[in-house]
Amino acid sequence: MSAIYLFRHGQAGPRHRYDTLSELGERQARLLGERLAAQGLHFDAVVAGGLERQQRTAAQVQGAYRDAGVAFPDITVDQQWNEFDLGAVYQQVAEPLSRTDPEFARLWAEMVRDMENEHAGVHRLHNYCDVEVVRAWVTKTHPYDGESWDSFRARIEQALHALQQRGGPGRKVAVFTSATPVGISVGKTLGLDETQIWRLAGVTYNSSMTSLRLGEDGELRLFSFNAVPHLENPEMWSFR
Template identity: 30%
Template sequence: MAELLVIRHAQASFGADDYDKLSELGHRQSELVGQALRDAGWVPDRLVTGTLKRQQETLSSMGFAGRPDTHPGLNEYDFHDLLNVRFAGKVPDPVRSDRKTHFRTLRETILDWQAGGLEGARESWRMFVDRVDAARRYATKTDARRVLVISSGGPIGQLVAFSMGAPASQMIALNLQVKNTSLTRFFFSSSSFFLHEFNTTPHFATQERAQLLTYS
């Protein structure tokens, strides 16, 4: 069977005016995961990313040659839009600046979204699910045997939940666990798609590198 290796983008610029770019640490994380794959003899024969800058910069810093295909279904859901709908355009400052508050609010907001709330959001939960599945089918409709995908926490959580037949509520539980540059591996064929490993970070396994692990 063929492999689909999905990597979450490296650390973005949390709290900055432009979140959608890698931090200096994010570039270092990307270099390390790319080198770890090459050291293991795992070199992709197809590259796919979403259209977000942080995803494309992650792939670039990983150092693999070749022009990637892109699919917007691999992009993160628009949490800023969901927050604006939830709070009627007046998002509390701690939600934007405090990590603990941010992630607690993220969980609450996504569960509401999944349950059919947040009417007026640019993207419904059903639209998100459908585009992630379209991206999965796009990435796996190939003769390639090793497909490398750079995506984000939400789509990765959804892909894992889909592969396990888990309820929608499990997507956000999985989403919140996904580490920057972690590896989530699936095996696939024309008739099957199943999870092999989730959220691993062998490139941060040493005590020295453990301090480089991040979640945002």
């Protein structure tokens, strides 16, 4: 039975520098690699999305393997596994949304102010503004000329299907990606609706592992979700 292991990237930087790993994120990724190498989990192929935080997480895991003397394949970059661009959605949707939602307008102004402090909680918490901007993007309430939710979801499902098609007996593939692609992949496997997919994405820990296995019937099955056994100290758990 072949398997696909989906890894969310380690904790990212603050909102204005999100496509990096924080110091905690670097440590999370390194501990993930050390744990997997100690378990002797071998991969036949390793894929990372095109984002810096995804590739850096993969590189930390690769480094831990090689330091332990355990083989680890070269990392293949596949932009299909990129997260959607929340920053771009904010740029186009926040302004018109603030004109129709007074609560959003108030909280968005506070958020912009608080973002000037790199240590402010706004950088580490999902908030009302995030929820409403994403909702507007998904429902097409306001114009947005970037990638739509439907196109994004189809992109991830196509990337998952491509791996599924290349599966073989005992083949193991690691994918370093982000929370929403993990949610979409699990949703596709379990036949979940849009609301359930977003709930999964919202509770996916940084550097967590989700595993899918391909049965003899060619169908994927969920074997684990959101596992963080490498983070023994709960203080290292993070969502953002």
